[in-house]
Amino acid sequence: LKQRKHSSYIKELEGETDPGWGSCSLGVFICLACSGIHRNIPDISKVKSLSLSRWEDHEMQNGNELMKSKYEAAVPVYYYKPTHKDCQVLREQWIRAKYERKEFSEPGRNFTYEEGTRDGMLMKRGRDNGQFLSRRFVLLEREGTLKYFTKYDAKEPKAVIKVDSINATFQPEKIGNPNGLQITYLKDYSTRNMFVYHENGKEIVDWFNAIRAVQLHYLKVAFPGATDAELVPKLTRNFLKEGYMEKTGPRQTEGFKKRWFTLDHRRLMYLKDPLDAYAKGEVFLGSRDHGYNVSLGLPAGTHCNGAWQHGITIETPERLFLFTCEMESDQQEWVKHFNNVMNAPMSPQEYTMEAMFKHRP
Numbered sequence: 319l320k321q322r323k324h325s326s327y328i329k330e331l332e333g334e335t336d337p338g339w340g341s342c343s344l345g346v347f348i349c350l351a352c353s354g355i356h357r358n359i360p361d362i363s364k365v366k367s368l369s370l371s372r373w374e375d376h377e378m379q380n381g382n383e384l385m386k387s388k389y390e391a392a393v394p395v396y397y398y399k400p401t402h403k404d405c406q407v408l409r410e411q412w413i414r415a416k417y418e419r420k421e422f423s424e425p426g427r428n429f430t431y432e433e434g435t436r437d438g439m440l441m442k443r444g445r446d447n448g449q450f451l452s453r454r455f456v457l458l459e460r461e462g463t464l465k466y467f468t469k470y471d472a473k474e475p476k477a478v479i480k481v482d483s484i485n486a487t488f489q490p491e492k493i494g495n496p497n498g499l500q501i502t503y504l505k506d507y508s509t510r511n512m513f514v515y516h517e518n519g520k521e522i523v524d525w526f527n528a529i530r531a532v533q534l535h536y537l538k539v540a541f542p543g544a545t546d547a548e549l550v551p552k553l554t555r556n557f558l559k560e561g562y563m564e565k566t567g568p569r570q571t572e573g574f575k576k577r578w579f580t581l582d583h584r585r586l587m588y589l590k591d592p593l594d595a596y597a598k599g600e601v602f603l604g605s606r607d608h609g610y611n612v613s614l615g616l617p618a619g620t621h622c623n624g625a626w627q628h629g630i631t632i633e634t635p636e637r638l639f640l641f642t643c644e645m646e647s648d649q650q651e652w653v654k655h656f657n658n659v660m661n662a663p664m665s666p667q668e669y670t671m672e673a674m675f676k677h678r679p
């Protein structure tokens with residue numbers, strides 16, 4: 319009822335269903351988690367509970383589209399606007415960038431993440447020992463590369479990554495750091511995972527948006543006629559699903575082993591440990607009309623020696639893949655995603671990818 323009274327208010331983040339709080343100075347509805355972020359910028363935002371606080375009449379009419387359009391007047395197209403599902407650092411930096419630093423209030427500003435180069439230190443997880451160490455990263459728009467160096471003044475980079483093959487995604491829980499960012503890229507046809515963070519939330523979110531800015535630049539070159547609205551979804555994106563399942567080998571005699579699975583559209587990767595640099599294997603998921611299929615359960619007679627009961631069978635033109643999930647809800651969710659991917663027709667690039675998978679050493 320109270321919410322209906324603030325009829326002119328709008329939601330701060332997309333997808334918010336149960337705001338519960340409002341900022342009467344900004345005229346936006348916010349959720350509990352975001353209300354904490356707003357409270358940290360008291361000069362700009364005055365937070366009140368929708369059910370517990372007393373609201374003056376003028377505070378209820380304050381909200382409007384105008385306020386939002388003032389603070390979001392010039393958001394660069396590649397800048398990632400978080401939804402309510404995103405992690406704290408993304409939501410917090412979006413709110414601070416908008417209201418506290420007023421980064422998007424005037425058109426024509428030069429953004430640090432748009433300067434064409436970015437050079438700085440990030441904590442990077444060692445591939446072999448799992449230790450996080452400070453490493454220098456350099457992003458160069460001119461070359462379309464992200465490089466990292468093991469020593470600050472090293473001449474040769476340890477790795478040179480083509481920005482157009484990068485997918486960057488925030489993974490605070492998996493990495494065990496609130497600012498943890500996973501960067502994946504293709505190396506010799508395999509997906510390489512890199513895990514980084516910066517103590518400062520603004521720094522890591524600026525790196526994330528700087529990578530997106532360079533990616534947009536390259537997409538514009540690759541697709542000259544495309545509109546921004548067509549290109550933005552091609553920027554780094556989140557994985558469809560991640561989690562543990564058990565799997566068995568091709569002869570189905572090895573026994574079921576617990577693995578971490580990541581579904582990146584048509585690539586289903588499995589790793590021994592969620593933070594491994596390389597997947598142990600990858601399965602390409604093509605479309606149903608090209609011999610791919612998924613079903614619930616395992617083939618009759620499968621010797622199921624694993625601990626988990628909820629089976630999934632994936633059929634590819636080459637072989638069957640058998641998986642088991644701990645819980646039925648996991649099984650249902652994986653199968654839903656596999657079905658969605660297999661029901662979609664394959665693009666020309668995906669045929670190339672399928673051929674690459676078949677001819678991989």
Ligand SMILES: *[C@@H]1O[C@H](CO)[C@@H](O)[C@H](O)[C@H]1NC(C)=O
Nearest residue numbers: 424425426427428429432433
């Ligand atoms: C932004 O950068 C461009 C090119 O470097 C420069 O010409 C312009 O004056 C800058 N604008 C502002 C507001 O600093």
Ligand SMILES: *[C@@H]1O[C@H](CO)[C@@H](O)[C@H](O)[C@H]1NC(C)=O
Nearest residue numbers: 483484485502503504509552
């Ligand atoms: C990153 O995402 C693109 C689509 O945006 C996809 O084609 C590519 O395979 C992904 N790369 C990696 C290394 O995950």
Ligand SMILES: *[C@@H]1O[C@H](CO)[C@@H](O)[C@H](O)[C@H]1NC(C)=O
Nearest residue numbers: 606609610611612613614633
């Ligand atoms: C795909 O799997 C479903 C479920 O097991 C089965 O009913 C269907 O016949 C299969 N389709 C093909 C083409 O094998």
